[in-house]
Amino acid sequence: MSYNNILEDINNEILTITINRPKKLNALNRETIQELHEAFKEAKSNEEVKVVIITGSGEKAFVAGADISEFADYSPKEGKSLAADGQKKLFDYVANFPKPVIAAVNGFALGGGLELAMAAHFRIASENAKMGLPEVSLGVIPGYGGTQRLPQLVGKGRAMEMIMTAGMIDANQALQYNLVNHVVEQEELLEFAENIAGKIMKNSxxxxxxxxxxxxxxxxxxxxxxxxxxxxxxxxxxxxxxxxxxxxxxxxxxxxxxxx
Known part of the structure; x- marks a missing residue:
């Protein structure tokens, strides 16, 4: 299937999905969320796919957040619908995906980007990765599962601090917090993720x-x-x-x- 905002590559039964909006630092808009849903839905039934790796194009960002320009003038009802629709189509869908999903986090993973990475079954970060949920600096809260998944991964106190300060943590701090499983050099990120996928695929x-x-x-x-x-x-x-x-x-x- 052809997409406007994502790239797909299947190699050795590993599907790599790359969010490809580098000029927007791979920010998630509604079209990208829909395309990701379609890609995962197709991967679910594709017997050639055993493991999915999700990453972002370029060296600067995994996903730098949601595309704020799309919802800046939303009403409360529209905001609620935005969160519910996104969680159903993508974030909960990924979290409950029956095949392993690995997030290869390169560069910025902020807001919806970190929420997408947290929806994956585990995360590998490049050394230049920076992660955070800065939504309160915009007068809103994380709406794609961030207030739920971050405490599960790093603990309530650390999650409270990260969300309330709207600050970022670097890759090594994310490793210390158990937010990521591994930190590797950027040029080794995908190869490292593929090696883990290979180990997974030896099993049932x-x-x-x-x-x-x-x-x-x-x-x-x-x-x-x-x-x-x-x-x-x-x-x-x-x-x-x-x-x-x-x-x-x-x-x-x-x-x-x-x-x-």
């Missing part, structure tokens, strides 16, 4: 999808994460991947998972 993608569901359940209101884990664990016994994985282990050979 069916089991990984079940694990994503179980882990996420612990952070959803009204859901018992332990119960979800038990159910997904039980379902695993009915998969071809389980039969292959156990047979390979017992026969001391490398598993060749069918993905079913």
């Amino acid at each position: 993608m069916v089991a990984i999808g079940a694990a994503i569901k179980a882990i996420n359940a612990n952070y959803e209101d009204g859901k018992n994460g332990f119960e979800t884990e038990i159910n997904e664990f039980g379902r695993s016994f009915g998969t071809d991947d389980f039969k292959e994985g156990t047979a390979a282990f017992l026969n001391k050979r490398k598993a060749e998972f069918p993905g079913k």
